[in-house]
Amino acid sequence: MGVILRALRALILLCGFYLLSVVLLAALIGLDAALLTEVHGLLAVKIVAVSVLLAVPLVRGVFVLRTPRDEDPPGIEAAEEDEPRLWALVRELARTMGTRAPDRILLTADVEAAVSERPRMLGLLPGPRRLHLGVPLLAGLTEAQLRAVLVHEYGHFTGGDTRLSALVVRGRRQIGRVVEGFHARADGKVAAERARQERAAAGRIAKGRKPEAVDTRRTGALYRSMAAVFTWYGRLYLRASMSTARAQEFAADLAAARVAGREATASSLRDIPALAAAYDVYVDSYATLGLSVRLLPPHGEFFGGFSRLLAAREGDAAPSRAWLRPAPVSPYDSHPPIAERVLRIESLPADGRVAAAEGAASALLTDAARTWAALEEAVLEAEILAFEHATGWPELLNAAMAGALSSAHTPLHQVLAQYTGRPATLPALLDVIDDGRLWRLAERLPLSKEAAAAKGRAFRAFARPMLTDGLRAMVLTEFSARSLLGWEFSWSRPAAVRLPDSLAWDASGIPSEVGSEPALAAAVAAALADRPDTGPLRALLAEDLPTPA
Known part of the structure; x- marks a missing residue:
C-alpha cells in the first residue's frame, strides 16, 4: 500500500471517529426532541440533563483538537x-x-x-x-x-510512516479520551450511589432494622453503553492501523x-x-x-x-x-x-x-x-x-549481600519468631534444636499438603530443604556480622560466598571443592539430622577464624 493510500486510509479512520461522534450526538438530540413533545415539567428537565451529561465526554473527545506532543525519553x-x-x-x-x-x-x-x-x-x-x-x-x-x-x-x-503516525496517534488518543471520559463518569455515578446506599444502610442499622445489600450493578449503565460503542470502534481502528504498521x-x-x-x-x-x-x-x-x-x-x-x-x-x-x-x-x-x-x-x-x-x-x-x-x-x-558510589564492584556486592543477610526473612525466620516470641536469630534456633523441638517447629513451615501429611522420616525429608535454607541464611548472617565472609564477584556467573578455607561453602549451599574440609556444611547437616546435634556448629561459631582473603 503506497503512502497516499495509507494516508487516505488513516484519514478515513479518523473521519470515521468524528462521524460516529456526530451520529451519536444527533441521535441524542433527536431522542430529546421526540420525548419532549410528549413529556413536560420535571421529567423533561431530567431527560435533557441526562442527555447533556452523556454528551459532555463525547464533545470533549471530538473538539479537543490538539494532539499532545510526545515528550523525549530521558x-x-x-x-x-x-x-x-x-x-x-x-x-x-x-x-x-x-x-x-x-x-x-x-x-x-x-x-x-x-x-x-x-x-x-x-x-x-x-x-x-x-x-x-x-x-x-x-x-x-x-x-x-x-x-x-x-x-x-x-x-x-x-x-512516510513518521508523518502518517500523527493521524494514527491522533485518532487513537481521541478515541481513548472519549472511552475514558465515559468510564470516569460511570465510576463516579457508581461511587456516589454506593455512598448513598451505605448511608441508608447505616441509618437502618442505627434504627435497629436490617440493612439492604448495596447494589450498584445498574448504575452508570448508559455511560458504559456509550463507552462500549467507542471501544468497538477503537478495536476496529487499532486492528486496521496495526496491520499497516506491521507491513511498514x-x-x-x-x-x-x-x-x-x-x-x-x-x-x-x-x-x-x-x-x-x-x-x-x-x-x-x-x-x-x-x-x-x-x-x-x-x-x-x-x-x-x-x-x-x-x-x-x-x-x-x-x-x-x-x-x-x-x-x-x-x-x-x-x-x-x-x-x-x-x-x-x-x-x-x-x-x-x-x-x-x-x-x-x-x-x-x-x-x-x-x-x-x-x-x-x-x-x-x-x-x-x-x-x-562504591569504589568497585566487589565492594558493592559485599555491601549489598551484607544488607540482604541482615534483613533475611525465610519461612524458617517467620515460624521461629512466632514459635519463640523472640527475634529469629541463630542462637534462638540452636536453643530450640537443643531442646528437642526442631521437628515441632518444622510442622509450622508452609509445606505442601503431601509434606504436611507425612510422618516420621518422610516428614523430616520433606522439611529438611526449607530448614537448610533458613539455617544457612542465619549462619551466613552470623559470619557476616563477624566479618568472616566475603563474596566473589563475577560477570559470568552468580556471586559465590567466600569463607575461610576450612569452612568453604559455595553460594548454592553445596560444599566447595576448594578448602581442606567442608566443616560448615557438615555442621549444618548435623544440626538438621534425624537426631539433631548442634555441637559441631556451636564449636565452629566459637572458633577464632581468620577473615577470608
Missing part, C-alpha cells in the same frame, strides 16, 4: 561537535536512502532505536526529525549491525537488507532480543544491586558495566541468537514476530556483504565512558543520584 543530546563519527554515519545513511537526516540524536538507556517526526497539518507537511538511539545497542552491536538498524529506521522516513516493518526490513546487507540485517534482528535479555539481567542483578543499601556502582558504571557483562558472557547468547521462539501474532501487535522477520530476510539471495564494518558500534562514540557517565546523570532520579 537521555542525553548527542551534539555533532561531540559525536562527529556517529553523525557522519547518520548523515551518510540518510544520503544513501535519499531522505532527510534527523535534526537531533538523543542517546537513551533503552535497548532500542526509534525515529520520530513532528509534522504539521496532520502530517501533510514535514517537521523536525529525531533519532532515539539506545546506548546499550552501541555496546552490543557491530557497526554493520548498527547500520542495518539505522537504515531500518530511515525506512520509516522514506515510507517488513518494508523497512527489506530496505535495511538492500542497503546494509542481508547478513547484517538478519543478525541484528537476532541479536537485539538476546541483547535486551542480557540487559535485563544486568540491570536487575548488577546495576541495582546496592540500591537497598543506598549504594551505586562506581561512577559511570551504572550503565557502563553492561559492556563488561557482554564481554564476559559472549558465548551465553549464542543459543538464543541461533533459535528464535515463534510468537503468536495478535491483530493489535505493531510489530511482526522477530522470527518471521528474520526468516524473510534470510530467504533473500546472498549478497556477499558479510565482513564489512565488523568493528564494535561503540567505537563510533568519541568517549564511551563519558557517554555512560552522562547517561547516568540524565536518566537516574535525583533521589538515586544522591546515593554514594
Whole structure:
C-alpha cells in the first residue's frame, strides 16, 4: 500500500471517529426532541440533563483538537561537535536512502532505536526529525549491525510512516479520551450511589432494622453503553492501523537488507532480543544491586558495566541468537514476530556483504565512558543520584549481600519468631534444636499438603530443604556480622560466598571443592539430622577464624 493510500486510509479512520461522534450526538438530540413533545415539567428537565451529561465526554473527545506532543525519553543530546563519527554515519545513511537526516540524536538507556517526526497539518507537511538511539545497542552491536538498524529506521522516513503516525496517534488518543471520559463518569455515578446506599444502610442499622445489600450493578449503565460503542470502534481502528504498521516493518526490513546487507540485517534482528535479555539481567542483578543499601556502582558504571557483562558472557547468547521462539501474532501487535522477520530476510539471495564494518558500534562514540557517565546523570532520579558510589564492584556486592543477610526473612525466620516470641536469630534456633523441638517447629513451615501429611522420616525429608535454607541464611548472617565472609564477584556467573578455607561453602549451599574440609556444611547437616546435634556448629561459631582473603 503506497503512502497516499495509507494516508487516505488513516484519514478515513479518523473521519470515521468524528462521524460516529456526530451520529451519536444527533441521535441524542433527536431522542430529546421526540420525548419532549410528549413529556413536560420535571421529567423533561431530567431527560435533557441526562442527555447533556452523556454528551459532555463525547464533545470533549471530538473538539479537543490538539494532539499532545510526545515528550523525549530521558537521555542525553548527542551534539555533532561531540559525536562527529556517529553523525557522519547518520548523515551518510540518510544520503544513501535519499531522505532527510534527523535534526537531533538523543542517546537513551533503552535497548532500542526509534525515529520520530513532528509534522504539521496532520502530517501533510514535514517537521523536525529525531533519532532515539539506545546506548546499550552501541555496546552490543557491530557497526554493520548498527547500520542495518539505522537504515531500518530511515525506512520509516522514506515510507512516510513518521508523518502518517500523527493521524494514527491522533485518532487513537481521541478515541481513548472519549472511552475514558465515559468510564470516569460511570465510576463516579457508581461511587456516589454506593455512598448513598451505605448511608441508608447505616441509618437502618442505627434504627435497629436490617440493612439492604448495596447494589450498584445498574448504575452508570448508559455511560458504559456509550463507552462500549467507542471501544468497538477503537478495536476496529487499532486492528486496521496495526496491520499497516506491521507491513511498514517488513518494508523497512527489506530496505535495511538492500542497503546494509542481508547478513547484517538478519543478525541484528537476532541479536537485539538476546541483547535486551542480557540487559535485563544486568540491570536487575548488577546495576541495582546496592540500591537497598543506598549504594551505586562506581561512577559511570551504572550503565557502563553492561559492556563488561557482554564481554564476559559472549558465548551465553549464542543459543538464543541461533533459535528464535515463534510468537503468536495478535491483530493489535505493531510489530511482526522477530522470527518471521528474520526468516524473510534470510530467504533473500546472498549478497556477499558479510565482513564489512565488523568493528564494535561503540567505537563510533568519541568517549564511551563519558557517554555512560552522562547517561547516568540524565536518566537516574535525583533521589538515586544522591546515593554514594562504591569504589568497585566487589565492594558493592559485599555491601549489598551484607544488607540482604541482615534483613533475611525465610519461612524458617517467620515460624521461629512466632514459635519463640523472640527475634529469629541463630542462637534462638540452636536453643530450640537443643531442646528437642526442631521437628515441632518444622510442622509450622508452609509445606505442601503431601509434606504436611507425612510422618516420621518422610516428614523430616520433606522439611529438611526449607530448614537448610533458613539455617544457612542465619549462619551466613552470623559470619557476616563477624566479618568472616566475603563474596566473589563475577560477570559470568552468580556471586559465590567466600569463607575461610576450612569452612568453604559455595553460594548454592553445596560444599566447595576448594578448602581442606567442608566443616560448615557438615555442621549444618548435623544440626538438621534425624537426631539433631548442634555441637559441631556451636564449636565452629566459637572458633577464632581468620577473615577470608
